[in-house]
Structures are given as structure tokens and as C-alpha cells.
Amino acid sequence: MNVISFQDASCAHCYKCLRHCPVKAIRVKGGQAQIIQDICVYCGHCMEICPQNAKTFESDLAYVKSMLYKKENVVISLDPSFRGLLQYEKQGQVVDAFLKLGFSQVRETAEGAALVTEEYCRLVKEGSMENIITTTCPGVISLVEKHYPMLIPYLAPVISPMLAHGKLIKEMLGNDVKVVFVGPCVAKKMEAELDPRTRGVIDAVIEFNELEAWLEEEGIDFMDCGEAKFANPDPMVNQLYAVNNGVIRSVKASGGMGAYIDISVNGLTNCRELLHSMKRGYISRCFIELNCCDGACVNGPGVNKKRGYRFKARMDIENYVLNAAPKLLYQLSGEKMTRTYMPKPVMEKEPTEEEIQKILKTIGKSNSDKEFNCGACGYQTCRDKAIAIYQGKAESSMCLLRTFEITRSKANVVMETTPNLIFIFDRELRIKEFNRRAEEVFKTERRKALQMYLFDFIDPTDFEEVFKTHENKLREKRQWPMYHMTILETIVYIENSDTCLAIIEDITAEEKRSEYILNRKLKTVQIAQSVIDKQMQTAQEIAGLLGETTAETKAILTKLRDSILEDEV
CATH class of the missing domain: 1.10.15 (3-methyladenine DNA Glycosylase II; Chain A, domain 3)
Structure with missing residues (x-):
């Protein structure tokens, strides 16, 4: 199973996803982009920037609907970024909307973040790690394991807030309960369902975009909902995990940081820069909060970016959150809060x-x-x-x-070798392109022609008409007396550039040959007619002579017959 799927698309010569992927986890094969799973860190940014929407999130929505249809006990773990990314008046309306969909409880993921904060404070207090890299972002974990495996010892051996929350909910409500995480993150799905070390804690992941489409499908509007309460106590400062520097502020509010210098870095490119510096030994005794997304979770790929909510979301969250550490009512054992990492270095053969x-x-x-x-x-x-x-x-x-x-070279070959005149001109009839044959006929160099107008050479009436009507003229015969030419003109309007392309075919030689052949035919016809006339005259003369001879013969024979008859009598 993949987290991100690439649909077949006509993405040849685009490569936008590849340009925006800092780890180059995109393979192009047959003009089609593909994810390279062994390299990908599941940041999801290729989904955001694809102009054809060819990259899609593998949805769990159908599975979640089936659980609700079967009346299973399904609990929501809601990412704290909802406070700035969903449109509502009072937070209780969001809870009520989930309850209307059929969920049994709605709890804040920040409840699990509070447990994670306690673990970070413990690590800071112990001070045994040279550097501590936060592990709240699963994309960062993949980045280190795959591309900076030598830095694995600096990853905090602590599970993410989502996993901590899933374990907490199942410990409180029983292992039969189903937990659905709702947030803006693609990498969370990988952490929940693909990683064998963390799989099984969270049963499904839904993005905010999917949630809003689902609510619209069900006819549920936050603004029309009543107010219901979260099933968890107020997680206070831990709700800041969704914004830049939020983890550090939560740790500080809980009394941690000690001798460590805190650094907050957002965006995959910036994260790589810091990790590279750490790899070279430039970073020491630092507590480092890393987030794959610029601005942290409030700018995740599962958010409708057209709204421009990124900075508004941060202000909404910070204005709401009480900057104090909560009293923890529940705890998880150290074993359940701990996780391990393993190097997954990208192994690629290098050419000579x-x-x-x-x-x-x-x-x-x-x-x-x-x-x-x-x-x-x-x-x-x-x-x-x-x-x-x-x-x-x-x-x-x-x-x-x-x-x-290559394309331009082929086009130049056509322009330079065709026996036709080719020129392009704009609405003012200024010449924009002028090929070699046009230079020969008009006796003007191309560089000079590009500073001239069509009417400097020929009658522009037909060309102006095409601009006016946008109706093309195809192979219409015209005479160019001043150039002693008979031509077939093709004029095509080009809408995108508001220009016209003219292709002029010189048919003067063909016309002269046709005229010569016609004259030969006419002369032959005249000769044939003369012969026919003479033959008719001769036939008529012969017919006349035959008529006279026949009459004389008849008279003589008649007299001979009569004389013979008289002698017999």
C-alpha cells in the first residue's frame, strides 16, 4: 500500500514535483512521474504543487464509514491545528459535527502531546544526549533514517503525540476501541499504517480536506451545529505543537530545556541544511525542533491552501492556548512511550x-x-x-x-528550405517572422523586414480581413502583378498570440505550364476542325457528282429498255 498515489497524467516536460522534492524521490519513466518509496519521506508537497492533481492521498474514508456503519466504538484524535484551519464559531461545534457523523468521542491529540512533552523534559534533565531531535514529525524521522542515518543517535527515543494519544485512548477505553486521527498530515498515515514498528495504534487517518468533503456530503455545517465538549481535559500549552516553535514552548512551560540551546527549523530544505551541519559536527548541545512543513502542521499538505490560512491559523491557536503546563491525569509506562529507529540508507549505484x-x-x-x-x-x-x-x-x-x-532546429530547416513564402505578422501588420524565400521574393533581408509592415510589400486587404473575422483563408488564388507572380495564399489566425501566419505558395510556373498546355490543346482542336471541314466539303462534292451520274445512267437505261420492248412487239 502507498500513502501517495500517482494517477496517469500527461505530465511530460513538467517535472514540477521533481523540482520541489528536496530528496528527489520522484522517478520519471515514459514521461510519467512515479514515487520512489525507498527515498520518499512522505512530506506530501508533491501533492500540493502538481498542476494536474495527478498525486492523490490514499484515503481511509471508506474504511472509517464502514466502522461507523457497523456501530463500532470509534474515537476521534483531533490534531490541534483544527483551531486555525476549520471554519467554525465555537470549538464545541466541531465536536458536535463529529458526534453527528457517528463517532463516540472526540479527543484532542494534544492530550498525547502532553505525555510527549514530559518525556522531552526527562531527556533534557538527564542531559545524556549530545543533541536531541524532536520526533513529533514522522517525515523528519524518515528523513533521518533514510538520508542521514548517521544522526539516528540524536533522535529522541520518544513516540509522536499521535501514537501516544492512540495508546492512551486504548488503555483508557479498551483495545477494542478504534482510533481515527484527523489532521493535515500525509506522513501520519505512513506512521500509522505502513511502519511495522508503529502500526496498529491508530486505525485510520483522515485529512482535513477529506473531512470537509465528507461533512458537505452529509449536509453538516459547523455553523449549524450545537456545542459539545471534548472528552479530554484541557491540554493547555501542548496545543502549540501544531505551530512553529510549539514543541520548544511546551517543553519550556513544563520546566525543561536545561543547558540545551533550542533551535526550531521548518521546511524540508531547511531541515536538510541543519542535519548536514550536524553531520559535519557543527551542532552540539542543542534541542532541535524539526518540522517538514513550513510553519509546522498548520501548513500541512492536507489543508486547503487557497484559503491562505497559514498565518491566521497560527494566530488563532496562539491566542486561544493557555501558555501553561496541564496537570496530567493519565500516564503511560516508559516502555509504551519509547520507540527505536533503524537506518534505511538510500543505496544507489554511482556511475564512473x-x-x-x-x-x-x-x-x-x-x-x-x-x-x-x-x-x-x-x-x-x-x-x-x-x-x-x-x-x-x-x-x-x-x-x-x-x-x-531540437524543435527549433527542425523548425528552422522547414523555414529555410520550403519553396513557400512564410511570414508571421501582428494586428498592426508588423512583420514578426520572415523566411528565406520571402527574402528572395521581396528582396529584403530578414533583419530589415522585422522592422517593416506587411503593406510595405503587398496589398494587406486579405490579411486585415482575417484579423477582423478570425476566419482563415485556405489556398485562395491571387495575382501579384508587381512581382509577376500567381500565388495560393493561406492565412491562419493564431488566437493565443493574436497574430497571423501566412503561407504563400508560388504557382506562377504551374500557371504558365497550364496556359501552354491549354494553347496546345486549342491549336490541336483548330487543326482537327479544319480537317473535319475539308472532309465534309469533299463528301458533299462527291455526293453531288454521284447524284448527276446516277440520273444520266437512269435515263439511258430507261431508253434502252423501251427500245428493246418496242423491237419485241
């Missing part, structure tokens, strides 16, 4: 320098001057992309500059 140079040549980078390192393909340098091609993560066709050069 010879192999890299060979690949660079195949993508048109025959020397360093051709390596523009534009980053359009998603890799910072052409060399990085060559390595990715060797590793099967990228394709040679991903170089947009190379594709453009």
Missing part, C-alpha cells in the same frame, strides 16, 4: 566519470559550455541529471533546453 561523460554527450552536453545547469528538469546540474539517468530515475528527453533546440 566515463559513464557520466557518455550520458552527457547523449543529451547534447558534449562539453562544459553546453551544461547550462538551469534546473528545469528538476536536477540542479546537468551532471546530477546524468547520474539520475544512469540510476534509472530520469530520462534523456527531460532536458527542456535540448528539446527546444
Whole structure:
């Protein structure tokens, strides 16, 4: 099972997800982007920035609905970021909405965060760890295990607030209870369902976006709901876990930090920068709060970013939360609050320098001057992309500059070799493109023609008409007397650029040949007609002579017959 699914999409030459993935966990195969599970840290940002919505969250919503349909005891663990990300007037309306959906209880995940805060305070007080990296964000854990395994000893051996809350709920209400986490995080689903070390504590994960769609489907509006209470006591300062620096503030409010210097870092790129510094030994005796998302959980991928709630959400939470530590009514054993980590280093075969140079040549980078390192393909340098091609993560066709050069080269061949005149002009009839054949006919160099207008060369009536009507003219015959040419003109309106493309086919030679052939045919017809006329005259003369001879013969024969008859008598 995957947390993020990629639907088939026409994403060729986009690579936006790859450009925005700091760990390059995207493989492009056949022009289609794919997740590389062994590299991915499940931050979910590729879902947010995909222009075609080709990346989707694997939903648990159908499973949650089935549990409710079967009347199971299902409890909500609600991420504290709800206070700034859901639209309501009073928080009790949110609780009432969940109860109307069929959940038995609604509890705040911050209840589990309070237990986590106590564990962080214990670690700070002990002071045995050189550095302490918070483990509230599962994306950060994946980042360290996969990309900085040498820093695993600095990960706090403490479960996340979601896991602590799930364990707490099942300890209080029994193992038969089902716990559904609702929040803005994609990585939480990985932590709840894919990681064998943490699987089974949380039964399902729902994003805020999914929740709002579900409520709309059921016809439930927060504003129309009554007020109901959370089933948990006020977690106070621990609700700040959803915002930047919230973990540190919770630890400080609970009396912790000691000799450690606190550092708060947000955003995957910034997290990598800090971890790289730690790897090189530049960081020591620090308590470090790391969050994959800029601004922490209130800016998670499961949030409708079009609302622009990120900063409003932080203010709403901070204005509501009481900056004090709560009295813990429940505890979990140290064993249940502890977790371990394991290195999962990304193992990729590295090409030799010879192999890299060979690949660079195949993508048109025959020397360093051709390596523009534009980053359009998603890799910072052409060399990085060559390595990715060797590793099967990228394709040679991903170089947009190379594709453009090839396309432009082919287009130039057409423009330079076609026997037709081709020019492009704008609404003011200013010439924007002018090919070699046009230079020959109009006896004007292209660089000069690009500063001139169409009416400087020909009658623009037809071309103005196309601009006015947007109706194309296709192969219409015209005469250009000043150029002694007969042409077929094709004029096409280009809507996107509000320009026109003209293709002029010179058919003067064909017209002259057609005229020559027609004259030959007419001359032949005249000769044939003359022969026919003479033949008819001869036939008529012969017919006349035959008529006279026949009459004379008849008269003679008649006289001969009569004389013979007379002699007989």
C-alpha cells in the first residue's frame, strides 16, 4: 500500500514535483512521474504543487464509514491545528459535527502531546544526549533514517503525540476501541499504517480536506451545529505543537530545556541544511525542533491552501492556548512511550566519470559550455541529471533546453528550405517572422523586414480581413502583378498570440505550364476542325457528282429498255 498515489497524467516536460522534492524521490519513466518509496519521506508537497492533481492521498474514508456503519466504538484524535484551519464559531461545534457523523468521542491529540512533552523534559534533565531531535514529525524521522542515518543517535527515543494519544485512548477505553486521527498530515498515515514498528495504534487517518468533503456530503455545517465538549481535559500549552516553535514552548512551560540551546527549523530544505551541519559536527548541545512543513502542521499538505490560512491559523491557536503546563491525569509506562529507529540508507549505484561523460554527450552536453545547469528538469546540474539517468530515475528527453533546440532546429530547416513564402505578422501588420524565400521574393533581408509592415510589400486587404473575422483563408488564388507572380495564399489566425501566419505558395510556373498546355490543346482542336471541314466539303462534292451520274445512267437505261420492248412487239 502507498500513502501517495500517482494517477496517469500527461505530465511530460513538467517535472514540477521533481523540482520541489528536496530528496528527489520522484522517478520519471515514459514521461510519467512515479514515487520512489525507498527515498520518499512522505512530506506530501508533491501533492500540493502538481498542476494536474495527478498525486492523490490514499484515503481511509471508506474504511472509517464502514466502522461507523457497523456501530463500532470509534474515537476521534483531533490534531490541534483544527483551531486555525476549520471554519467554525465555537470549538464545541466541531465536536458536535463529529458526534453527528457517528463517532463516540472526540479527543484532542494534544492530550498525547502532553505525555510527549514530559518525556522531552526527562531527556533534557538527564542531559545524556549530545543533541536531541524532536520526533513529533514522522517525515523528519524518515528523513533521518533514510538520508542521514548517521544522526539516528540524536533522535529522541520518544513516540509522536499521535501514537501516544492512540495508546492512551486504548488503555483508557479498551483495545477494542478504534482510533481515527484527523489532521493535515500525509506522513501520519505512513506512521500509522505502513511502519511495522508503529502500526496498529491508530486505525485510520483522515485529512482535513477529506473531512470537509465528507461533512458537505452529509449536509453538516459547523455553523449549524450545537456545542459539545471534548472528552479530554484541557491540554493547555501542548496545543502549540501544531505551530512553529510549539514543541520548544511546551517543553519550556513544563520546566525543561536545561543547558540545551533550542533551535526550531521548518521546511524540508531547511531541515536538510541543519542535519548536514550536524553531520559535519557543527551542532552540539542543542534541542532541535524539526518540522517538514513550513510553519509546522498548520501548513500541512492536507489543508486547503487557497484559503491562505497559514498565518491566521497560527494566530488563532496562539491566542486561544493557555501558555501553561496541564496537570496530567493519565500516564503511560516508559516502555509504551519509547520507540527505536533503524537506518534505511538510500543505496544507489554511482556511475564512473566515463559513464557520466557518455550520458552527457547523449543529451547534447558534449562539453562544459553546453551544461547550462538551469534546473528545469528538476536536477540542479546537468551532471546530477546524468547520474539520475544512469540510476534509472530520469530520462534523456527531460532536458527542456535540448528539446527546444531540437524543435527549433527542425523548425528552422522547414523555414529555410520550403519553396513557400512564410511570414508571421501582428494586428498592426508588423512583420514578426520572415523566411528565406520571402527574402528572395521581396528582396529584403530578414533583419530589415522585422522592422517593416506587411503593406510595405503587398496589398494587406486579405490579411486585415482575417484579423477582423478570425476566419482563415485556405489556398485562395491571387495575382501579384508587381512581382509577376500567381500565388495560393493561406492565412491562419493564431488566437493565443493574436497574430497571423501566412503561407504563400508560388504557382506562377504551374500557371504558365497550364496556359501552354491549354494553347496546345486549342491549336490541336483548330487543326482537327479544319480537317473535319475539308472532309465534309469533299463528301458533299462527291455526293453531288454521284447524284448527276446516277440520273444520266437512269435515263439511258430507261431508253434502252423501251427500245428493246418496242423491237419485241
